[in-house]
Amino acid sequence: NAGVTQTPKFQVLKTGQSMTLQCAQDMNHEYMSWYRQDPGMGLRLIHYSVGAGITDQGEVPNGYNVSRSTTEDFPLRLLSAAPSQTSVYFCASSYGAGGETQYFGPGTRLLVL
């Protein structure tokens, strides 16, 4: 298994541009989440999904959209990038909702100029 994969690893955008961060997992996990990590802030939940076709907002959803058309993929869309969205983005997935392991991807580092 490849686990959780994220592309791209690094991206530079100009203010106002849009882009999609890709996340895929090959473990048949129902639960997937997107977090952003900022210096001194820890990780904050952006959006999450409990299965194909079901998504919901986390703590900091503004400026981001998600969809979950398949179990494997959970893309994160930035509609109109802003410098405040400069961050490292992590995707995570898990099989169950309890103590089961949540697997994290390697992250996408995004710089918005």
Added chain:
Amino acid sequence: GEDVEQSLFLSVREGDSSVINCTYTDSSSTYLYWYKQEPGAGLQLLTYIFSNMDMKQDQRLTVLLNKKDKHLSLRIADTQTGDSAIYFCAEPNSGGSNYKLTFGKGTLLTVNP
């Protein structure tokens, strides 16, 4: 809402024990988690503890839970240079859901030879 607090830095000598402390707010959390992040990498689940336990031991790791004080600690015995990383405490946003986590800001553990 949930809030997780950790000290930001800890420095120890190789071979000593490390203790990383965390306080949380949601008394209904069924699980509490410790994650490790090495430089440039994603997060790796180290261990978790179920809320009806006071202690959990896993090789060099010992987790202590004080539900009355909402205090969680991670002890690493015989700390090695390879343990140098950021350690995050996390609790579920609601109940036991491990796909909606609130993270502390992370404790940077530095192990000196």
